[in-house]
Amino acid sequence: MTPAIEMKGITKDFASTRVRANDHVDFSVEPGEVHALVGENGAGKTTLMSILYGLIKPDSGEIFIDSQKIRIDHPNDAIQHGIGMVHQHFKLVPSFTVAQNILLGMEPTQAGLLNQQQENELVAALAEKYNLPVDPTARVRDLPVGMQQRVEILKVLERKAKILILDEPTAVLTPQEVNELVTVIRGLSRLGYTVIFITHKLVEVMSVADRVSVMRGGKMIGTKKVSETSIPELARMMVGREVLLRVKKKEMQRGDVVLEARDISISDVNGLAAISHVSFQVHRGEIVGIAGVSGNGQTELVEAISGMNSLDGGEILFKGKIIDEASVGERRDMGMAHIPEDRMVVGLNLQTTLDENLIVSRYDDSQFSRYGFLLMKTISEFAEKVVRAFSIAAARPGEGIATLSGGNLQKVVVGRELSGDPAFIIANQPTRGLDVGSIEFVHKTLVEERDKGAGILLVSVELDEVMALSDRILVLYRGRIQGELDAATATEEEVGILMAGGNLQDLKYAQRADQQELRS
Amino acid sequence: MKKNLLYVLSILVIASVVLTACGGAAPATQAPATEAAAQFTCALITPNPLGDRSFIDASARGIARANEELPVKCDIIETNGVAEHETALRGAIAQDYDLILGLAMDAEMFVGLAEEFPDQKFASPSEIFLETLPENLVAYQIDVHESSFLVGVIVGSLTKTKTVGAVVGGDAPALNQFYYGYKQGVLEVCPDCQVLVSYLGFDFSNPTLGLETALGLYDQGADIIYQVAGRSGEGVLEAAAQRDLYAIGVDSNQDDIQPGHVIVSSLKKVEATTFDPIKMVVDGAFAGGFQRRGMKEGFAGLSWDEGSTTFETQGPADMTAKIPEIKTLVEEYRAKILSGEYKVCDAFVPETPECVELLAK
Amino acid sequence: MNNQRWKKLLDAILVPVLAVLSGLVVMGILILTLNKPVLESYAILFSNGFGCKEYGNCIFLTTLERATPLILTGLSAVVAFRSGMFSIGQEGQYLLGAAAAAWLGYAIHLPPILHAPVLLIAGMLVGAAYGWFPGVLRVKLGVNELLSTIMLNSIAALIVEYLVQFPMRADTSAVAHSPVIDESAQLMSFFPGSKWGVGFVLAVIAVIVVYIYLWRTKSGYEQRMAGQSRRFALFGGILSDRAAIRAMLISGALAGLAGAIEVMGVHRRIMTGFSVGLGFDGLTTAILGQVHPFGVFIVAILFSGLKLGAQIGLQLNLNIPRELGGTIIGFIILFVAAGKLYEENIVRAREWATRRRSSRLKRESG
The missing domain is CATH 3.40.50.2300 (Response regulator)
Known part of the structure; x- marks a missing residue:
C-alpha cells in the first residue's frame, strides 16, 4: 500500500534556541489509519506536524503525498492537499455560532447576502454525515471544551481534509470527553480518513491508535504497531530509560491531623457557591486525593486553604489552629506548601530569575534577608542547591526561567515548595501537561514527602493519578463531597460514578441487577 | 498586559513629542536680508516658541525690520520654557553675537549673565523689575x-x-x-x-x-x-x-x-523695543540701564495712527459717522x-x- | 552560555545604536530639504549636545544639569512601573515638590547645613504625599491610577500656578515668580557659569539607591514581584497592595526631589511655566531606559543632550527652526521605541548568516 503521507529526512534548526528540533526525521502514515505520534515535551513532534501543515519551513527534507513529491509553504497548500490540523488551542471565534465558525470564509451566499438558515442546515447535514452531533445555532463561547473541539474537527472536515492532524487533543478534555473523542476518531478512521494524533499519554495511544511513532530529542526513535507493543516499551522509547509508571508506595504511617476543614463554604469569582458545607481531614503521612471533573470547586477549595481566597463560612484548622484570618504568608510560615495548578501565571514569575522564583515564599526568612536587604549570596547558593537536589536541567541560578520546558518549570515549583520541609502540601494538578519522565519525578517526590511525614492534599482531574497516589479519595461533585473511598480498595468504576454525581448504592444495585440477569 | 500598556504609553509619548514639536505654528521669520553687508550680528532669545500672536511675534517683527533696514544680521532663537532660557542665552554668548536680546527672561538670571560676561552687550525688549542694571544691559519699558x-x-x-x-x-x-x-x-x-x-x-x-x-x-x-x-x-x-x-x-x-x-x-510696540537697541548698537550709541518709552517716542499708540480703517469701513453707520x-x-x-x-x-x-x-x- | 550572554549584551547595545542611526538618517533627509549642510548639522548636533569647547561655557555640563530632573522623574516612573502601577503623576509631584522647596527657601531662614536638607526633604515629602494619594485610590477603591494621576497633574499645575500668581508672588513683573530663595538653601554648582552641581550628584546617588532598593532589598523584591505578576505575589504571600502604595510613596518622593533640586540648583525660585512637561519627559526616559535605573541614567543624558543639540544648537548655528529639531528628536525616540523591529531583523540576519555558513561548509566538505 502506498503511504498517505511520507516525510523524508526532515531537518529543522531554530537559530534562536540553538536547538535541532527535527534531525533527519522520516515519518510515514498509511491511508485510513490512526497514527499516534508520541514523545516528551520538546521531542519535536509539534515541529514535525507544523512542517507538514506549512506553518514552519524545514531546512531540508522532502514530503510526499500519495507518492507525489509536494511543496508545502503555507497552510493553504496543506489544505489543498487535503491536510487539516486541529490545534491544541482552538482557533474559533467565541461570539460566532457553530455554523458561522465552521463555514467561516466559505459561507454560502445568495446575491452576496448570507443566509443563516442555509448555513445551519448545511452544518446540521455535515454533523450527521460524520456522526458528530452539534447544535449549529449555539454560540461557541457557551460550549464546553469537548464540543468546541468537535466544531474544530467539523471545520477541518468541511474543508475537504482527508488527513487530520490532532495536536494534543486530549490535554484539555475531561475523561468523559476523552472517551467521546476516541469514538469520534475511530469513526473517522472507519470512513477512510487518516488521523495523526499527537500526544504524550500512552493510555490513549493504546486505546485509539493503529500504529505509533515515538520521537525523542528531535529524532525519530521508531514506529510500532500498537498491537505489538506495550506502554512500558513505549515509555522506555520516549524517555530513553526504564520508567516507573506506577510509583511504589510504602505502607502508610498515618500521624496526627494536620489540616481540617469544618463545614466550609466558598464562592467563586462571580459570587456563586463553589464549595458548600464541606468537611474533611488530612493526617500527617497520608495523601488525600480529591477527584472530580474540573470545575466542581477544586480551584476555590485550594485557594481558600492556601489563603489566596476567603471563606464564606466554616473554618479551616492547620496544626490545630484556626487559620481563617491568616494571610498566605502566615500560613506558609506555619509550614504549608502549595503546588498550584497554573505554574505559568500563579506558581512562577516567568519574567524574573530562577533565584527570585525560588524565594517567593520565604524571602522574609532570616536565612534569606537581614535588615531589609536580601542576602544575594545565600539565595544563590540555595538556588544552586535546589537545582542539584531536584536535577532541574538547564536552569541556572541568576538566569531567567522563561525558556525552560514545562517539566523543568514544574520542578522549579516543586523544588521551592518542598525544600522547606512542609508539614502540609496542597498539590493541585501537579502533573498537568507534563511528560512521562516528569510525571514520574513529581509522583515520586510527593510520595517521598508523605513518607517523611507530610500531609498531602492531591487535587487532580486525572483519575489514574488520584488512584495511583492517594491513600484516601474524596470525590468532589458540584461543590460537595460526593463520597469518600479507601484508595486501596476503590475501583475506577466507583470513582467514576461518584465523579458523575451518582452514588455507590446505585452501583451496587446495578451490579446486583446484572448478576440477577446473568443468573436468570 | 504590562507590555501592551508600555507600548501604548510609548506611542502616546512619541505622539506628544512629535506634536509639540510640530505644533509651534508659524515658521521662524529668519530673513537673512543683507548678509553681505552685515557688520553687526544679534540674536533674539524668545521665552516660548514663535506664534503667540502677541509680544513674541511682535518682537520677531522687530528683528525682521532690523534685518531689512539696518546693516545687521539678526537671528531668532526659540526656546520652550524657563528651563531652556539660560542655555540658549549661553549658547548665543558662545556664538559671539554683538548684541543678545532676551525677551521676558528671568530678571536675576539675565542680570547675572550680564555681570558674568561684561564684554557682551545685552538688551531686554521687555521690562525688568530691578533696582539697578549692569552697564552692558539695557531694559525697555513701554508706558501705555x-x-x-x-x-x-x-x-x-x-x-x-x-x-x-x-x-x-x-x-x-x-x-x-x-x-x-x-x-x-x-x-x-x-x-x-x-x-x-x-x-x-x-x-x-x-x-x-x-x-x-x-x-x-x-x-x-x-x-x-x-x-x-x-x-x-x-x-x-x-x-x-x-x-x-x-x-x-x-x-x-x-x-x-x-x-x-x-x-x-x-x-x-515690542517690535520697536526690539528694533531700538539694535539701532543703538549700530549707531555706536549703546548704553545700559532702564529705558522708558511711550506714546511720545511712538512706542505706544493707536492702530488708527497706522492707518487702520477696518472699523471705519465695516462698523455700523451710526458709530462710524x-x-x-x-x-x-x-x-x-x-x-x-x-x-x-x-x-x-x-x-x-x-x-x-x-x-x-x-x-x- | 558565556557566548550567549555576550550576544545578549551585543543585542542590547546594537538595538539602540541602530535606532539612533536611523533617526539620524531621517534627520539628514529633513535637513537636506531645508538646503542646509547635512554633515555640519551632525557635527553641531553632537558638539552642542555633548561637546565642551571652552571654560565657563561647556555645553556638556549643561546637558548634565538638564539631565538631572529627567533622571529623577525617570527613576520615579521606574519605581512606579516596577510595582505594576502605571503612574504618570511625575509632573504633578515634581511641581508640588518644587513649590514646597521654593516656599521654604524664602519663608524660613536656617543655617546652610540645615536649610538645603530641609528643602530637599520637604520636596520629597510633598511629592510622596501626592504619590500616596493615587496609590490609595487604586488599592482601596480600584480607581485606575493612569486616570487619577493625569487628573492630579492638572490639579497640581493649577495649584502651583495659583501659588505663584498670588501668595508666593514676589513682584509685579508680567511673568509671575516667587522671591529668590536664601543663599543657604541653594545647591552649589561645581563650575562658575554652569548650574551643574550638587543636584546631579544627588541624582546619581538616587540612581544607585533605586537600583539597590529594587534588586537588593526585600521591599524592592516584593514590589517587583507584585508588579510582574500579581497572582504570583499573592500565591507567594506578598502583600501586593502594601508594596504598591510604598512604591507610589517612593515614586512621588523622587519626583518631588526633582522639583526641589530644580528650584534649589537652577532657577532659585519658582515661576509661571516652571515645568514644560518635564514629568512627561521623565516618563519617556523611563520607557526608553528599559524601566531600569541605569538605563534611565544613560537615556536622560542622551535625551537632554539631543534636545540641546537639536533644538538650540541647530538653531544657533544653522538657523534650523526649533520645530525641526523637535521633530528629529521625535523620530529618534520613535526608532528607539520600535527597537523590536531591529531585534527581529538582527535575529533574522543571524539565522540567514548561519544558514549560509552551514550550506557553504556542506558544499566545501561535499
Whole structure:
C-alpha cells in the first residue's frame, strides 16, 4: 500500500534556541489509519506536524503525498492537499455560532447576502454525515471544551481534509470527553480518513491508535504497531530509560491531623457557591486525593486553604489552629506548601530569575534577608542547591526561567515548595501537561514527602493519578463531597460514578441487577 | 498586559513629542536680508516658541525690520520654557553675537549673565523689575497709560449704554497702567459713565476664560470692552462678535480679528523695543540701564495712527459717522498730553494727584 | 552560555545604536530639504549636545544639569512601573515638590547645613504625599491610577500656578515668580557659569539607591514581584497592595526631589511655566531606559543632550527652526521605541548568516 503521507529526512534548526528540533526525521502514515505520534515535551513532534501543515519551513527534507513529491509553504497548500490540523488551542471565534465558525470564509451566499438558515442546515447535514452531533445555532463561547473541539474537527472536515492532524487533543478534555473523542476518531478512521494524533499519554495511544511513532530529542526513535507493543516499551522509547509508571508506595504511617476543614463554604469569582458545607481531614503521612471533573470547586477549595481566597463560612484548622484570618504568608510560615495548578501565571514569575522564583515564599526568612536587604549570596547558593537536589536541567541560578520546558518549570515549583520541609502540601494538578519522565519525578517526590511525614492534599482531574497516589479519595461533585473511598480498595468504576454525581448504592444495585440477569 | 500598556504609553509619548514639536505654528521669520553687508550680528532669545500672536511675534517683527533696514544680521532663537532660557542665552554668548536680546527672561538670571560676561552687550525688549542694571544691559519699558487714555476717550465718546468694561489679565501695575489710563479717558469725555473691570488672575492663555468674563460684563450692560489679557483677550473679541457689541484690541493691531467689532487697538510696540537697541548698537550709541518709552517716542499708540480703517469701513453707520469728530478730539488730547499740559495717571506711580483723584472715583 | 550572554549584551547595545542611526538618517533627509549642510548639522548636533569647547561655557555640563530632573522623574516612573502601577503623576509631584522647596527657601531662614536638607526633604515629602494619594485610590477603591494621576497633574499645575500668581508672588513683573530663595538653601554648582552641581550628584546617588532598593532589598523584591505578576505575589504571600502604595510613596518622593533640586540648583525660585512637561519627559526616559535605573541614567543624558543639540544648537548655528529639531528628536525616540523591529531583523540576519555558513561548509566538505 502506498503511504498517505511520507516525510523524508526532515531537518529543522531554530537559530534562536540553538536547538535541532527535527534531525533527519522520516515519518510515514498509511491511508485510513490512526497514527499516534508520541514523545516528551520538546521531542519535536509539534515541529514535525507544523512542517507538514506549512506553518514552519524545514531546512531540508522532502514530503510526499500519495507518492507525489509536494511543496508545502503555507497552510493553504496543506489544505489543498487535503491536510487539516486541529490545534491544541482552538482557533474559533467565541461570539460566532457553530455554523458561522465552521463555514467561516466559505459561507454560502445568495446575491452576496448570507443566509443563516442555509448555513445551519448545511452544518446540521455535515454533523450527521460524520456522526458528530452539534447544535449549529449555539454560540461557541457557551460550549464546553469537548464540543468546541468537535466544531474544530467539523471545520477541518468541511474543508475537504482527508488527513487530520490532532495536536494534543486530549490535554484539555475531561475523561468523559476523552472517551467521546476516541469514538469520534475511530469513526473517522472507519470512513477512510487518516488521523495523526499527537500526544504524550500512552493510555490513549493504546486505546485509539493503529500504529505509533515515538520521537525523542528531535529524532525519530521508531514506529510500532500498537498491537505489538506495550506502554512500558513505549515509555522506555520516549524517555530513553526504564520508567516507573506506577510509583511504589510504602505502607502508610498515618500521624496526627494536620489540616481540617469544618463545614466550609466558598464562592467563586462571580459570587456563586463553589464549595458548600464541606468537611474533611488530612493526617500527617497520608495523601488525600480529591477527584472530580474540573470545575466542581477544586480551584476555590485550594485557594481558600492556601489563603489566596476567603471563606464564606466554616473554618479551616492547620496544626490545630484556626487559620481563617491568616494571610498566605502566615500560613506558609506555619509550614504549608502549595503546588498550584497554573505554574505559568500563579506558581512562577516567568519574567524574573530562577533565584527570585525560588524565594517567593520565604524571602522574609532570616536565612534569606537581614535588615531589609536580601542576602544575594545565600539565595544563590540555595538556588544552586535546589537545582542539584531536584536535577532541574538547564536552569541556572541568576538566569531567567522563561525558556525552560514545562517539566523543568514544574520542578522549579516543586523544588521551592518542598525544600522547606512542609508539614502540609496542597498539590493541585501537579502533573498537568507534563511528560512521562516528569510525571514520574513529581509522583515520586510527593510520595517521598508523605513518607517523611507530610500531609498531602492531591487535587487532580486525572483519575489514574488520584488512584495511583492517594491513600484516601474524596470525590468532589458540584461543590460537595460526593463520597469518600479507601484508595486501596476503590475501583475506577466507583470513582467514576461518584465523579458523575451518582452514588455507590446505585452501583451496587446495578451490579446486583446484572448478576440477577446473568443468573436468570 | 504590562507590555501592551508600555507600548501604548510609548506611542502616546512619541505622539506628544512629535506634536509639540510640530505644533509651534508659524515658521521662524529668519530673513537673512543683507548678509553681505552685515557688520553687526544679534540674536533674539524668545521665552516660548514663535506664534503667540502677541509680544513674541511682535518682537520677531522687530528683528525682521532690523534685518531689512539696518546693516545687521539678526537671528531668532526659540526656546520652550524657563528651563531652556539660560542655555540658549549661553549658547548665543558662545556664538559671539554683538548684541543678545532676551525677551521676558528671568530678571536675576539675565542680570547675572550680564555681570558674568561684561564684554557682551545685552538688551531686554521687555521690562525688568530691578533696582539697578549692569552697564552692558539695557531694559525697555513701554508706558501705555497715555495711549490707553486716548482709547478711553474714543470709548467714552462711542458708548450708548454709558457703561463700558475692561478685561485685565491681572491686578499688577504693568497691567493697571492700561486700565487706569483707559478709565481716566472714559471719564474725561463721559463723566457719568461707569467703568467695569474684571481681572483674570494672570491667566493670559485662556481665550475661553476671556470670552466668559466678557460675556459677563456685556450682561451687566457694558457695550464696549477694552481687553488687556494676551491670548485670553482673544476671547473678549470673540464675545463682542457673539453679542454684536464692541471691543478694543491690545498690544498689536487686532482690528481685523473681528472686523466691525474691534473699534481700535492700543499698540504696545515690542517690535520697536526690539528694533531700538539694535539701532543703538549700530549707531555706536549703546548704553545700559532702564529705558522708558511711550506714546511720545511712538512706542505706544493707536492702530488708527497706522492707518487702520477696518472699523471705519465695516462698523455700523451710526458709530462710524462719529469717527471723524472723535479723531479730532483724540488729536487734541494727544497734543495736550505730549506738551505736558494734561497728565494721565501712571499706575507705576499711584501717589500722583491725577491717580489719587482717579482711584477715588 | 558565556557566548550567549555576550550576544545578549551585543543585542542590547546594537538595538539602540541602530535606532539612533536611523533617526539620524531621517534627520539628514529633513535637513537636506531645508538646503542646509547635512554633515555640519551632525557635527553641531553632537558638539552642542555633548561637546565642551571652552571654560565657563561647556555645553556638556549643561546637558548634565538638564539631565538631572529627567533622571529623577525617570527613576520615579521606574519605581512606579516596577510595582505594576502605571503612574504618570511625575509632573504633578515634581511641581508640588518644587513649590514646597521654593516656599521654604524664602519663608524660613536656617543655617546652610540645615536649610538645603530641609528643602530637599520637604520636596520629597510633598511629592510622596501626592504619590500616596493615587496609590490609595487604586488599592482601596480600584480607581485606575493612569486616570487619577493625569487628573492630579492638572490639579497640581493649577495649584502651583495659583501659588505663584498670588501668595508666593514676589513682584509685579508680567511673568509671575516667587522671591529668590536664601543663599543657604541653594545647591552649589561645581563650575562658575554652569548650574551643574550638587543636584546631579544627588541624582546619581538616587540612581544607585533605586537600583539597590529594587534588586537588593526585600521591599524592592516584593514590589517587583507584585508588579510582574500579581497572582504570583499573592500565591507567594506578598502583600501586593502594601508594596504598591510604598512604591507610589517612593515614586512621588523622587519626583518631588526633582522639583526641589530644580528650584534649589537652577532657577532659585519658582515661576509661571516652571515645568514644560518635564514629568512627561521623565516618563519617556523611563520607557526608553528599559524601566531600569541605569538605563534611565544613560537615556536622560542622551535625551537632554539631543534636545540641546537639536533644538538650540541647530538653531544657533544653522538657523534650523526649533520645530525641526523637535521633530528629529521625535523620530529618534520613535526608532528607539520600535527597537523590536531591529531585534527581529538582527535575529533574522543571524539565522540567514548561519544558514549560509552551514550550506557553504556542506558544499566545501561535499
